Amino acid sequence: MSAPAIRIAGLVKRYGGFTAVDGISFDVDDGSFFGLLGPNGAGKTTTINAIVGLSSITAGSIALFGHDVVADWRAARVTVGLAPQEYNFDRYLNIRDILIYQAGYYGLRGPAVRKRADELLERFDLTSKAKQVYLRLSGGMKRRLTLARALIHQPRLLILDEPTAGVDVELRLELWAFLRELNAAGTTIVLTTHYLEEAQELCDRLGIIEKGKLVALESTRVLIGDRSLQDVFLELTRR
Amino acid sequence: MNAIGLQTLIKREMVRTFSIINQVIWPPVITTVLYVFVFGLALGSRIKQIGGVPYATFLIPGLIMLQVIDGTYGESSSSVFQGRFMQSIQELLVAPLSALEIVTGYVVAGVLRALFIAALITVLGIVLVHTAPIDWGLYLLVIVLVAVLFSALGIIFGLMAEKFDHIAMLTTFAITPLVFVGGVFTSIAFLPPFFQRVSLFNPMFHMIDAFRFSYTGHGDVPLPLSLGVVAALAAGSLGGALAMTARGYNLRT
Numbered sequence: 001m002s003a004p005a006i007r008i009a010g011l012v013k014r015y016g017g018f019t020a021v022d023g024i025s026f027d028v029d030d031g032s033f034f035g036l037l038g039p040n041g042a043g044k045t046t047t048i049n050a051i052v053g054l055s056s057i058t059a060g061s062i063a064l065f066g067h068d069v070v071a072d073w074r075a076a077r078v079t080v081g082l083a084p085q086e087y088n089f090d091r092y093l094n095i096r097d098i099l100i101y102q103a104g105y106y107g108l109r110g111p112a113v114r115k116r117a118d119e120l121l122e123r124f125d126l127t128s129k130a131k132q133v134y135l136r137l138s139g140g141m142k143r144r145l146t147l148a149r150a151l152i153h154q155p156r157l158l159i160l161d162e163p164t165a166g167v168d169v170e171l172r173l174e175l176w177a178f179l180r181e182l183n184a185a186g187t188t189i190v191l192t193t194h195y196l197e198e199a200q201e202l203c204d205r206l207g208i209i210e211k212g213k214l215v216a217l218e219s220t221r222v223l224i225g226d227r228s229l230q231d232v233f234l235e236l237t238r239r
Numbered sequence: 240m241n242a243i244g245l246q247t248l249i250k251r252e253m254v255r256t257f258s259i260i261n262q263v264i265w266p267p268v269i270t271t272v273l274y275v276f277v278f279g280l281a282l283g284s285r286i287k288q289i290g291g292v293p294y295a296t297f298l299i300p301g302l303i304m305l306q307v308i309d310g311t312y313g314e315s316s317s318s319v320f321q322g323r324f325m326q327s328i329q330e331l332l333v334a335p336l337s338a339l340e341i342v343t344g345y346v347v348a349g350v351l352r353a354l355f356i357a358a359l360i361t362v363l364g365i366v367l368v369h370t371a372p373i374d375w376g377l378y379l380l381v382i383v384l385v386a387v388l389f390s391a392l393g394i395i396f397g398l399m400a401e402k403f404d405h406i407a408m409l410t411t412f413a414i415t416p417l418v419f420v421g422g423v424f425t426s427i428a429f430l431p432p433f434f435q436r437v438s439l440f441n442p443m444f445h446m447i448d449a450f451r452f453s454y455t456g457h458g459d460v461p462l463p464l465s466l467g468v469v470a471a472l473a474a475g476s477l478g479g480a481l482a483m484t485a486r487g488y489n490l491r492t
Contacts, residue, residue: 104247105334
């Protein structure tokens with residue numbers, strides 16, 4: 001049996017005296033669509049940052065496809081693409097180069113990378129903006145560029161932090177369709193979102209974090225049962 | 240070793256440099272032309288020689304060091320700080336790039352930038368005052384050591400700064416004063432004995448003195464001493480930048 005896409009065991013993250021993540025453990029199966037939910041400040045982004053290497057780990061361990069993110073960090077990072085909530089593009093590069101340089105940081109270059117960058121620009125309807133700097137893009141275009149950049153090195157695991165925050169309904173539905181297509185093609189996806197209908201619509205399994213602890217981990221269908229996800233969420237996270 | 244990642248970072252830094260060429264490349268060149276006209280040709284015509292060489296020949300290496308130090312620190316520190324401020328540095332942090340590769344990328348880019356600025360000013364020296372290095376090996380060695388030192392120092396301050404003002408503090412209160420009293424315009428031999436001894440503790444003096452050796456063939460202190468000071472400072476600064484980046488200081492939470 002292949003290693004899970006993510007295996008988190010006893011993850012603890014403290015900032016001084018504050019415990020942001022308090023001993024959570026869970027697996028995300030290879031090929032699944034996993035939703036990590038929780039109120040603001042619950043520890044979702046800290047957990048994601050620990051997975052991708054933006055945050056150090058106080059205790060516990062994380063492995064991506066069997067590669068420990070600390071001991072075997074280089075192999076682990078190659079497997080994952082992050083689409084952060086904030087737009088953090090390089091302002092000195094044009095849109096096409098943002099993709100090509102990101103591939104370069106992952107050790108990839110040449111005609112295959114340029115071809116993939118052009119395909120992603122085409123897929124996300126950004127070809128006409130290829131030579132512009134990102135500051136000139138609309139919010140929806142920036143959101144699409146975030147996804148394109150996360151996918152340039154063809155990661156096996158895609159992590160999306162609020163991927164549809166601030167986008168209109170049409171683009172949201174478009175992104176949902178794209179993510180379903182990507183997942184069906186074998187990419188494992190981890191999603192954090194405040195739009196509960198988005199998690200319900202897309203994810204086959206959900207984890208809910210509250211005050212740094214995992215308070216639910218179940219398949220979406222079983223977790224919700226005959227209620228709404230909002231009711232379940234509020235019941236589990238009411239402070 | 241992620242060689243392609245490292246090369247990509249160096250290339251990215253050079254793209255940044257040439258996209259803000261009016262801030263990074265032309266100011267040191269224009270400032271140097273002005274210094275040469277005012278100090279070298281106007282005032283310098285009243286000073287016949289310093290240490291056996293024409294004043295203009297004495298002045299040019301000091302001006303090159305002045306611009307290399309200022310430009311290298313300024314670019315490296317602002318690039319790192321801006322990356323943190325805009326969070327674009329996360330593109331590097333999530334990629335399979337080690338701290339050594341990240342620091343090497345910034346430092347190599349800093350060295351290339353320094354060599355480019357130095358080359359332009361060297362050409363100005365040849366054209367305007369007909370002076371050129373007599374020891375090109377030493378010329379390159381000192382530029383590389385000084386650029387490594389100030390690129391690494393730029394990384395350190397780029398990591399520590401909470402606002403651009405913090406980066407400017409080192410330039411305003413340390414680099415500029417120490418460079419100006421470090422022998423750019425005059426030899427420390429002109430100073431009273433007490434200040435000559437004090438100058439020996441000024442690191443900028445050793446950088447300028449070692450570099451001037453490549454133009455004049457002699458310095459105020461023995462070359463091994465000045466080169467040793469510069470090399471030790473470069474090693475210390477590089478070690479500090481590497482340790483902070485490896486720790487994720489102000490980079491990873």
